[in-house]
Amino acid sequence: xxxxxxxxxxxxxxxxxxxxxxxxxxxxxxxxxxxxxxxxxxxxxxxxxxxxxxxxxxxxxxxxxxxxxxxxxxxxxxxxxxxxxxxxxxxxxxxxxxxxxxxxxxxxxxxxxxxxxxxxxxxxxxxxxxxxxxxxxxxxxxxxxxxxxxxxxxxxxxxxxxxxxxxxxxx
Amino acid sequence: xxxxxxxxxxxxxxxxxxxxxxxxxxxxxxxxxxxxxxxxxxxxxxxxxxxxxxxxxxxxxxxxxxxxxxxxxxxxxxxxxxxxxxxxxxxxxxxxxxxxxxxxxxxxxxxxxxxxxxxxxxxxxxxxxxxxxxxxxxxxxxxxxxxxxx
Numbered sequence: 001x002x003x004x005x006x007x008x009x010x011x012x013x014x015x016x017x018x019x020x021x022x023x024x025x026x027x028x029x030x031x032x033x034x035x036x037x038x039x040x041x042x043x044x045x046x047x048x049x050x051x052x053x054x055x056x057x058x059x060x061x062x063x064x065x066x067x068x069x070x071x072x073x074x075x076x077x078x079x080x081x082x083x084x085x086x087x088x089x090x091x092x093x094x095x096x097x098x099x100x101x102x103x104x105x106x107x108x109x110x111x112x113x114x115x116x117x118x119x120x121x122x123x124x125x126x127x128x129x130x131x132x133x134x135x136x137x138x139x140x141x142x143x144x145x146x147x148x149x150x151x152x153x154x155x156x157x158x159x160x161x162x163x164x165x166x167x168x169x170x171x
Numbered sequence: 172x173x174x175x176x177x178x179x180x181x182x183x184x185x186x187x188x189x190x191x192x193x194x195x196x197x198x199x200x201x202x203x204x205x206x207x208x209x210x211x212x213x214x215x216x217x218x219x220x221x222x223x224x225x226x227x228x229x230x231x232x233x234x235x236x237x238x239x240x241x242x243x244x245x246x247x248x249x250x251x252x253x254x255x256x257x258x259x260x261x262x263x264x265x266x267x268x269x270x271x272x273x274x275x276x277x278x279x280x281x282x283x284x285x286x287x288x289x290x291x292x293x294x295x296x297x298x299x300x301x302x303x304x305x306x307x308x309x310x311x312x313x314x315x316x317x318x319x320x321x
Contacts (some may be wrong), residue, residue: 087303122310122317123302 033159039075043082046109049142058145083111084125096165104135174200184269201252207266222246226273237266268294286311
């Protein structure tokens with residue numbers, strides 16, 4: 001307790017002089033969380049809601065996430081928006097492998113979460129988490145833009161506090 | 172299409188090649204039924220001599236006792252359409268491919284092959300177009316069993 005109080009006092013004093021004391025990890029996570037570059041990965045109807053979220057009315061640019069990169073090499077968030085078919089699954093895996101670390105997955109809509117209304121079909125994969133390590137699930141069919149924004153803010157919290165949610169990647 | 176045109180067309184072609192077309196009764200006065208072996212001959216006649224220049228639709232139906240391949244050539248100059256039905260047997264359904272006559276038949280036959288399993292002989296590239304290459308089975312057949320979800 002004393003150390004904490006001392007810590008706070010020191011930080012206050014430094015802050016009054018315009019100096020912030022932190023760790024590299026914290027700074028990097030702060031920066032990563034506030035400048036996520038999503039990859040345009042609209043597969044079906046959720047893509048339209050994703051576009052609407054990036055549009056003028058529900059602005060993703062307010063949060064710093066407006067740079068949708070078409071190339072996986074330049075993106076760090078894959079928003080799986082739409083139904084995943086069995087034919088598309090190997091391509092999604094390939095794109096996921098091409099993304100450089102650190103990378104995250106946001107499953108948008110019920111088709112990406114668990115197959116959605118088409119889960120009984122002969123051609124639909126039952127959710128992105130059968131082959132991708134999903135970080136945030138945004139339910140809805142399609143989720144409203146406000147819901148997608150909330151999901152991205154949850155992802156931002158997750159990025160800034162990685163110790164709270166540890167994800168096992170591939171065992 | 173008015174009935175007299177259809178009766179005329181069927182009569183002329185029947186005279187030319189022997190009785191191979193049968194008129195089916197329906198609301199549009201445009202349906203005929205032929206055998207699988209006369210398909211190319213009939214389609215070529217329609218395209219060259221009667222002005223049916225566009226193949227609008229190519230599909231198939233799965234009945235309990237047989238398959239039926241359905242073709243829909245349309246005349247864009249005379250504003251007419253005709254419906255051609257070809258009965259195919261249940262086991263090993265095969266019919267000649269129309270890619271030589273109408274280019275549009277190429278992708279449509281691939282789709283019917285993919286989902287119904289009807290083989291089109293002499294098709295330049297009869298592979299699956301909608302489902303994944305390694306998919307097994309033909310899902311739109313009535314006897315296709317869906318796999319249970321795990």
